[in-house]
Amino acid sequence: MKATVTVMLKTGVLDPQGKAIGHALGTLGFTGVGEVRAGKVIELELAETDPAKARAQAEEMARKLLANSVIESFRVSVDG
Amino acid sequence: MKATVTVMLKTGVLDPQGKAIGHALGTLGFTGVGEVRAGKVIELELAETDPAKARAQAEEMARKLLANSVIESFRVSVDG
Amino acid sequence: MSMGKPVDQTLAREFGLSAEEYARVLDIMGRTPSLTELGVFSVMWSEHCSYKSSRVWLKQLPTTAPWVIHGPGENAGVVDIGDGLAAVFKMESHNHPSFIEPYQGAATGVGGILRDVFTMGARPIANLNALRFGRPEAPRTKAIVDGVVRGIGGYGNCVGVPTVGGEINFHAAYDGNPLVNAMTVGIARKDRIFLSAAAGIGNPVVYVGSKTGRDGIHGATMASAEFAADSEEKRPTVQVGDPFTEKLLIEACLELMATDAIVAIQDMGAAGLTSSSVEMAGKGAVGIELDLDHVPQRETGMTAYEMMLSESQERMLMVLRPDREDVARAIFEKWELDFAVIGHLTDSGRIVVRHNGVVEADIPLGPLAEQAPLYHRPTVETDKQPPLNPARVENRWMLADALAKLIACPDLCSRAWVWDQYDSTVGGQTVKRPGAADAAVVRIDGSARALALTTDCTPRYCLADPEAGGRQAVAEAWRNLIAVGAKPLAITDNMNFGNPEKPEIMGQFAAAIRGMSDACRVLDFPVVSGNVSLYNETEGRAILPTPAIGGLGVLEDAAQAVGIAIAPWLDLVLIGATVGWLGQSLWLREMAGREDGAPPPVDLAAEKAAGEFVRAQILAGNVRACHDVSDGGLLVAVAEMAMAGGTGVRLSTGPREIPGHAYWFGEDQGRYVLAVPEGAALLRAAEAAGVAAVRIGTSGGQDLTLPDGGTISVTALRAAHERFFPSWMGT
Amino acid sequence: MKAGIVVFPGINRERDMAIALELASGAKPRMVWHQETDLSGLDLVVLPGGFSHGDYLRCGAMAAQSPVMGAVRAFAAQGGYVLAVCNGFQILTEAGILPGALLRNASLRFLSMDCHLRVERADTVFASGYRRGDIFRALMAHGDGNYFADTHTLDRLEGEGLVAFRYAMPNGEITPEANRNGSQRNIAGIYSPNLRVLGLMPHPEDLVDPLMGGIDGKPLFDGLAAAFTPLRAA
Ligand SMILES: Nc1ncnc2c1ncn2[C@@H]1O[C@H](COP(=O)(O)OP(=O)(O)O)[C@@H](O)[C@H]1O
Numbered sequence A, B: 001m002k003a004t005v006t007v008m009l010k011t012g013v014l015d016p017q018g019k020a021i022g023h024a025l026g027t028l029g030f031t032g033v034g035e036v037r038a039g040k041v042i043e044l045e046l047a048e049t050d051p052a053k054a055r056a057q058a059e060e061m062a063r064k065l066l067a068n069s070v071i072e073s074f075r076v077s078v079d080g
Numbered sequence C: 001m002s003m004g005k006p007v008d009q010t011l012a013r014e015f016g017l018s019a020e021e022y023a024r025v026l027d028i029m030g031r032t033p034s035l036t037e038l039g040v041f042s043v044m045w046s047e048h049c050s051y052k053s054s055r056v057w058l059k060q061l062p063t064t065a066p067w068v069i070h071g072p073g074e075n076a077g078v079v080d081i082g083d084g085l086a087a088v089f090k091m092e093s094h095n096h097p098s099f100i101e102p103y104q105g106a107a108t109g110v111g112g113i114l115r116d117v118f119t120m121g122a123r124p125i126a127n128l129n130a131l132r133f134g135r136p137e138a139p140r141t142k143a144i145v146d147g148v149v150r151g152i153g154g155y156g157n158c159v160g161v162p163t164v165g166g167e168i169n170f171h172a173a174y175d176g177n178p179l180v181n182a183m184t185v186g187i188a189r190k191d192r193i194f195l196s197a198a199a200g201i202g203n204p205v206v207y208v209g210s211k212t213g214r215d216g217i218h219g220a221t222m223a224s225a226e227f228a229a230d231s232e233e234k235r236p237t238v239q240v241g242d243p244f245t246e247k248l249l250i251e252a253c254l255e256l257m258a259t260d261a262i263v264a265i266q267d268m269g270a271a272g273l274t275s276s277s278v279e280m281a282g283k284g285a286v287g288i289e290l291d292l293d294h295v296p297q298r299e300t301g302m303t304a305y306e307m308m309l310s311e312s313q314e315r316m317l318m319v320l321r322p323d324r325e326d327v328a329r330a331i332f333e334k335w336e337l338d339f340a341v342i343g344h345l346t347d348s349g350r351i352v353v354r355h356n357g358v359v360e361a362d363i364p365l366g367p368l369a370e371q372a373p374l375y376h377r378p379t380v381e382t383d384k385q386p387p388l389n390p391a392r393v394e395n396r397w398m399l400a401d402a403l404a405k406l407i408a409c410p411d412l413c414s415r416a417w418v419w420d421q422y423d424s425t426v427g428g429q430t431v432k433r434p435g436a437a438d439a440a441v442v443r444i445d446g447s448a449r450a451l452a453l454t455t456d457c458t459p460r461y462c463l464a465d466p467e468a469g470g471r472q473a474v475a476e477a478w479r480n481l482i483a484v485g486a487k488p489l490a491i492t493d494n495m496n497f498g499n500p501e502k503p504e505i506m507g508q509f510a511a512a513i514r515g516m517s518d519a520c521r522v523l524d525f526p527v528v529s530g531n532v533s534l535y536n537e538t539e540g541r542a543i544l545p546t547p548a549i550g551g552l553g554v555l556e557d558a559a560q561a562v563g564i565a566i567a568p569w570l571d572l573v574l575i576g577a578t579v580g581w582l583g584q585s586l587w588l589r590e591m592a593g594r595e596d597g598a599p600p601p602v603d604l605a606a607e608k609a610a611g612e613f614v615r616a617q618i619l620a621g622n623v624r625a626c627h628d629v630s631d632g633g634l635l636v637a638v639a640e641m642a643m644a645g646g647t648g649v650r651l652s653t654g655p656r657e658i659p660g661h662a663y664w665f666g667e668d669q670g671r672y673v674l675a676v677p678e679g680a681a682l683l684r685a686a687e688a689a690g691v692a693a694v695r696i697g698t699s700g701g702q703d704l705t706l707p708d709g710g711t712i713s714v715t716a717l718r719a720a721h722e723r724f725f726p727s728w729m730g731t
Numbered sequence D: 001m002k003a004g005i006v007v008f009p010g011i012n013r014e015r016d017m018a019i020a021l022e023l024a025s026g027a028k029p030r031m032v033w034h035q036e037t038d039l040s041g042l043d044l045v046v047l048p049g050g051f052s053h054g055d056y057l058r059c060g061a062m063a064a065q066s067p068v069m070g071a072v073r074a075f076a077a078q079g080g081y082v083l084a085v086c087n088g089f090q091i092l093t094e095a096g097i098l099p100g101a102l103l104r105n106a107s108l109r110f111l112s113m114d115c116h117l118r119v120e121r122a123d124t125v126f127a128s129g130y131r132r133g134d135i136f137r138a139l140m141a142h143g144d145g146n147y148f149a150d151t152h153t154l155d156r157l158e159g160e161g162l163v164a165f166r167y168a169m170p171n172g173e174i175t176p177e178a179n180r181n182g183s184q185r186n187i188a189g190i191y192s193p194n195l196r197v198l199g200l201m202p203h204p205e206d207l208v209d210p211l212m213g214g215i216d217g218k219p220l221f222d223g224l225a226a227a228f229t230p231l232r233a234a
């Protein structure tokens, strides 16, 4: 199965990269852009074939390594 | 509307980050992990309310700034 | 791409081989080559690997001196620096990749040159880079500068080799073709240098490092072709650098080199497995057999052609003693790097490549090397420009105003924005960081000795007169080493030019080599390594001829190194003669809007005398600060010393026979400003040595007080000097 | 003083650290490979700077999972002394041994430059060579040195006197201008509650020799050496 872990900075943690992107989009002439947040995505090819188990495994990976709970939150999606 | 742009290295392009993460997961005792790829995700708050237009705008932003077409590809998703 | 197409002259053309070259391939092979064989010929005979246009000229460079251990021909040059130690160094270009993808292009450039140095057994101790960019206002320049600087920092900082120096110029001629030349310097025991000539029939050929992917296939031939509007289509997959793997590779290789396992070793650079295996076997006059089934692969379904031509980074090829295979394997396993025996040496004199049990290539190595094309391309000399008479150049500016404008211009402003992104101190041996002295000074761990390092070239001089420019570039490198008190030992060069098939470009190349050779000979400053980058053109417009010089010198005692920062209450003395040479000066360009006249000539005998005098004074402990006079002339040199030291200077009036603007901003060569406690003693010593010297001022206070009655504070100077990069980049 | 320097793959300031420790104490530190788990006999464990595992996921994240970190955690829990500089500091926060996290520099650029640090307390083994309020120069060389913790944690650190050093102007003022990487409350380094674990971003080990530009960092190592050197008979 393929699991995708998306890791974003928690609200309340300053995101200079998102801010810089927002600023650069403005410079390029894009209007109507509100908040911009930048994060990471990790795509994992898992041997596990049961979606629930694959999700649990990816969540465990995120908790242990992929995200730092002091500053980041994560979400996991799984698809065949 | 909220648009999410996911930027990944094109297949075939070396992904040192994904490689290192895969290796670290192995060290942590996770088994059955195949290929791991790491990318970026950018979440944009757009004033645009029409989903098709919002998507077009985000795609334009990805082409112009968010993704580097030489080595990266991107996908856009839009939700209210 | 070309899969499925028949191998014929049309395909050979696509691969960059001319009709005549392809005919020679047919002759050598006695049959139609396979696709893999055609690939091998095309990269080995590319400009990048064969130096077919430049070789006849490169041979003229002086390459020997008693302290030269290995000159050109190895992965890097090697010089004896005393105490049983050797310095190993080379410079290499990554121009085309850096234009396509600035971050990765520059990063992999740094990675590549590092491998050329540690492949010889040296621990890299310093990186430098020589960069040329288009006009700041040109559309892509800002993104290129940003990406290149981040890429150099990103790679160098991570591998933990300090980036200690370099240079940056801007010019419209580089708008579509920036130059990224990277230099690495390493230290080895002089009796423990590793070479690439393979030996020992039957010995295993071992692949270590990263896995092979479909990266940058045909990069070597691309670096040999000019950019056209369709360069989008020529885009190979860009290589992504992996500095972490490189760091592991450095440590693993150095650990293995401390044993006796290695017979020969060579990095996989341009043209990857092809050039490394062909060159190792060729140099050792042996044959080599490779079985590609054993090559560690990142992707599935790779063909022999792809594996032989892949330019995946962070890989090395070694020939090992057969009984030491296990020792070597254990070391690479400890560092978690791939290790695979992919072949062995034979006595056949051929390279034989197998894949899935099929022979994909079988080429005689002798003819592949000996019959490589060699061109005596036609040359046309650059027209000489007459010298400018300074009295005929109108001056409407007070010295202070001209100075403030000059030191703020992109070519003279502070580069702190750049070097603040480079870790210049990792290793704990950096004695003179960027901005502190004319050359970077890096102490050698466990020794009192230090190396002095610099890169130099003034492309606008080279365009006006390539021979004078070539001479000047070498002389300036030498001067910068002298200015810190080092004994200049040798240079590496990076010859960046346009399309060699144009006689005027080949004329520039030949003339630059003549000028360089001349300076190398007189200054006893041989070339020990280098690199050639041709076809630097976009839409038929060539870059400025840019023979970038990387200079290396040694100080027996690191504590003797001097920098440019002055303290109060010192006498400033100018060494070297001044006529007020305004031709091709920055003053002329920035103030008068002209780029004409002959560039300043270098009198090599005077250069040598002045340099030896200055160095003796520094080693005698008489000199508190020293700065050579280069771009922008005397007043700019003094202002840089004042800004570095945070101290003002009161300047005396110049000679009556030279117009003020020409005296203070002329770019006469062979000059230094020395700050000494006692000017009179220095003047007496100079007179005794027959070296021109004149007292030009005294340090102290907060301002530069100028002989035309103007003043400018050091604070105001700094503000002007430091403005450009941060305001341009918005940080 | 028996010091051990932990070497993770990708670390690159272990030699700088060894030079500084040896200069102060006269003893060569032991290099401890990241897969070792025996730290017995050491007075001080040092986590040096560099890019462990390339810092490819988050700085220090993968190193924090190394076998040696279990031993470091136990060593610290038993009251052992730990000095963690730059990547070492990042590793300790990733391992949860020190609180907070180090985010990307606010400028989004690597910063390699001098900075000035104000000594917030001198009654620790690490800062005994300085006086409280001293300003000393150190080198920054990092891309992710922007100290972050939630308000509650920051208040606790302040309240318990666990802030070791703050970025300051040369005259000692604590200003936003001095805070190049954007750290909260100008925090450059923090202590564990028992004051025996110090994590800081700048490099005191690169300023221990006048030839390299100064000796502002030397008192830190001299203080450590003095604390761990048995008094010699007069
Ligand atoms: N301009 C030059 N001046 C002197 N030596 C040169 C020059 N260009 C190339 N060389 C030498 O030719 C050899 C091959 O260089 P190169 O192809 O760049 O090596 P690599 O295979 O390591 O990339 C090296 O020994 C190099 O130092």
Ligand SMILES: [Mg+2]
Pocket: C075, C115, C116, C266, C267, C269
């Ligand atoms: Mg090489």
